Amino acid sequence: MPQVPLWRHTPLYEHAERRARGEVELADTDTPDQTGEAPRTATLDDLQHWTWVLGKAQQMLLENGFMTLDAADLKGWSDPGAFARASTDFWSDTMKLWQRFLDPAQAEPLVESPEHARDRRFRAPQWRENPVFDFIRQSYFLIADHLLKGVDAIEGVDEKQKEQIRFATRSFVDAMSPSNFAMTNPLVLERMIETRGENLLRGLENMLNDIGKGQLTQTDPQAFELGRNIAMTPGKVVRRTPLYELIQYSPTTETVFETPLVIFPPWINRFYILDLSPEKSFIKWAVDQGLTVFVVSWKSADESMKDVGWEDYIERGQIDAIDAVRDLLKVDSVHTIGYCVAGTTLAATLAVLAARGQADKVASATFFTAQVDFTQAGDLNLFIDDEVMKLIDTLSADGYLDGRYMAATFNLLRGRDLIWNYVTNNYLMGEDYSPFDLLFWNSDVTNLPARWHKSYLSDLYRDNLLVKPGAMAIAGTPIDLTKVKTPAYVQAGREDHIAPAQSVWKLTEYLSGPLRFVLAGSGHIAGVVNPPDARKYQFWTNEKQAASLDDFLAHATETKGSWWPDWSTWIAQRNPKKVKAKGARVPGRGKRKTYGDAPGSYVRTR
Template sequence: MARSTAATTRRATGTPSVPARKARPAAAPAASANLLDRKLWALAGQLNGGVSVLALTGAWLDWASHLAVSPGRRMDLATLAFSQAMQLAADGGPFGPCGEAREGDRRFRDPAWDRWPYRQFACTHRAAEAWWEAATRGVHGVSPQSAAMVDFAARQILDFWSPSNFMATNPEVMQKAVATGGQSLVEGFRHWLEDARITATGATAAGAEAFRVGETVAVTPGKVVARTPLAEIIQYAPATPAVHAEPVVIVPAWIMKYYILDLRPENSLVRHLVAQGFTVFVVSWKNPTEADRDVAFDQYRTEGAMAAIAAATRITGSPRVHAVGYCLGGTLMAITAAAMARDGDTRLASLTLLAALTDFHEAGELRLFISDSQLALLEDMMEERGYLEGPRMMGTFNLLRANDLIWSRMVREYMMGERRRLFDIMAWSQDGTRMPARMHAHYLRSLYLANDLAEGRFTVEGRTIALQDIRVPLFVLGAEWDHIAPWRAVYKLHLSLDTPVTFALTNGGHNQGVVSPPGTSGRVHRIGTREDGDPHLDADAWFAAHDPVEGSWWMSWGDWLNRTSTAPMRPPPPLGDAAAGYPALDEAPGTYVRG
């Protein structure tokens, strides 16, 4: 039976099968002290929510000690505090009705906050936020990392103590309670109990049953045509009588399930591409278990990206493919493309990167969670189970937008009794995956911490790769409000390439900016191409030089794919090709997506 399975894997991928993973050796007695340390660190991580207290303490000491020996800066802060206090005492606030909000902050916009005493509550809170923002900036000698960590921690504390989070100091909550005779509070408590049960039992969220994989989402017709230990390769059925010669191969992130790109028929990027006459292949990643703790980062390249390229070229007969990578899958595809260019592999016709980082030096506030201390803690936590749980990673992402994703939701659902309507992207975001310990540690240390890819130290099969070796045309997408892959960091790929780059910037965030079907109201994007030899523009200069274009970036990308495809169109290829070693194994969306 094992021999049959291995043979099937070889035929499905077109590559040698992966040998069985060896059991991990037991810890040596001499390492018992180290083992004890790691157990204690893992326990501390569980108690602290995965945050390294030592890293945070070090940042605070850096900031506090430099501030302590800066009497001029302390005097400035004291003067600012006194000025704020005088203005608050005089007219209730130095700015507008509730102070000047941070971008995207909607907590105090309701007119109810303009009345006494709620105006004072809001303006005092805003003044405290402004003071702490000033206090963590401009302290001579403090490292930028320490200053950013202290600022982030102060914001988390202030966000928690916001007057909007407490019934007695939130006029919207009080008005709703009076208007409903207290029913809103009863409904809110019921919502809290329901969510507590879901958290304790691991049940699906209320409303998620409307988004069932293979029934209401991920329903574009297709077949699983290859399966490896880490990925299923899905080929989608044609929707046009003729198709472009080069197929599109999509490599999504394995942080979440692939079907963000194939949600409902109305907003499925896969269905849109098929309707435009492209043959589409997508990698559907396996959800790792403890047995996969030793899976390496490079196995995602060989068992996912390269396996999909092999399947696409063999089934369609095309010598080249349009490769697409989304988020972490985009980082992987950039690495894959650089390794292929180094090795003389010419199977790429173009490369598209969607909200993907290749230079991690300015990767936004996620970098605050990346330090040697923080990663040591995370590695010890992963050692316990062999993987990082999906909810813990989503919790980190939510902290970056705590007001919108945590506190505002709690106020609306638990105090005002207004249950948010679950839609497809929200349901998908709760269908999380795990990250293998070895892969995730390598990814964070080599890419986020050391920035090896951008700085030319990243190795594939023992040899370094260089992004400059990529010579195919690139389409790169950033999203204006992306807090996971900030668009200015995505844009820095221009500095690493000597090939034409078409850069598009869409409004929206990391997911909703990408899932942007034509006809969606309010969608705009900017787009421009830098040809090889053109002078470099920094991100802000590029933004100023390109006017917004109404509509979805999908249409502009489709035009770009058409220009980089060869003519003429040809009859669609079969779904799978048993003679070529790629028989149709299952109906899409396959089995891995259900794990």
């Protein structure tokens, strides 16, 4: 016989349920049931008490948000009139909510916003079928909406400060969700009854383990092994430097394009985001298209890299790797891909080569979600101020920033999905970890050189120097992006929260060579890692020149599925000549020494 969920024993729930069936009125007293025992129902005093408790909780949350804003000494918000107007609206909506709960026949019908209706935190039917938890859910939405509306009403502050307040408020609202607390989450209460509390013990064990390692666990850490079921495309390490390993992948076609491809992934993460399972691997797919593919695997920073800076990733990283591939295969030029920060750096590399008269070393450049103009760089801009820079100095005393801090920052940008979802599942529900290759990669953090990280935040995010001709230089060579005439393929993600599409679009405003812009569905990762066989998402193209992203979209053609084939066609058009896949085209058969099989040793360094 199934056990009755714990929350069904509460007097408030029992009374509300009986009222919904029309069995009692507010002033009813307890009457014996068929067993002769008085059922547990709520009196008017009970309801008045719960009204006071929940109403007081709402008031405390709302006032805490107002006091937080007031503590920031914000002009306009400290205005008593603004507080009074916000309070009046809040309490008016609160009374409507209580009327719907206590006397639904006479209350205004609830019109739920689409955003609230599709909120995955409350998709379980218990949140709506049970009057108590439906009230808790609606009450939470009411408070959240009013806190965010309050931020929008602030006057007298600059836009960045308002965005910082909005971000902090959203984070606070997400953290205070009733789904994050055992006693206000009906699913957790049911699990407590089902497991006799063992879920909380498992959750406590999970939490203590995470505290011990200083990182939130998002997937089964034992489910994947590099080279066995992830990052398993065959190849060999053909070059190793103190900064990177260069991996060459084995051809799968009899002939290959003469011009090879060199991929620069971001050193903020491990390279194998582009080589997950074989079904998701961009690297394997590119090899199967007849490309000779090389990938740079960056070394995770340690104390030996304390002096590594921006110029090192250009000179000793990207330019060195380009020259190494040209020398190994005896070709004049290479195709390149730069992902995220490596795309930012690739733009600078192209400018440096152009200034030195060496632009022909690169036949084409593809940019995955890369930014060069950081005026609209999204929520990450909110973390750049003097206090944050001082904190980074403190955290980087050994010459590098522990990758866990950067991972926590990126998780915070999507706290609802990447933090609180796992707090509920791992700590409250005590669920087993699910194997998920993307989250395994996301948790596989890398350390960052302190000197590079600080200059990246200050020179690019804060001061936006990269797009100012001559403001930055590499070994005396000034950077001017407008001098770059290399054919470019620029990809952006429509829902990207790290490199917003509007920000990526700005790259097209500086490069002066032939250019193709493609807007992919989804975000920073799924928008890139979208194999054709998955038949997911879509992408937009526009064959006409567009003055802005809005203009691009207004005349764009939508194509279902992956943009990878579009890119493959574009690459083939740059240099269609093919050669036999033999000799140096097969890793290990050329003159250059090899250093072991892919995925190499740097990717395993922790």
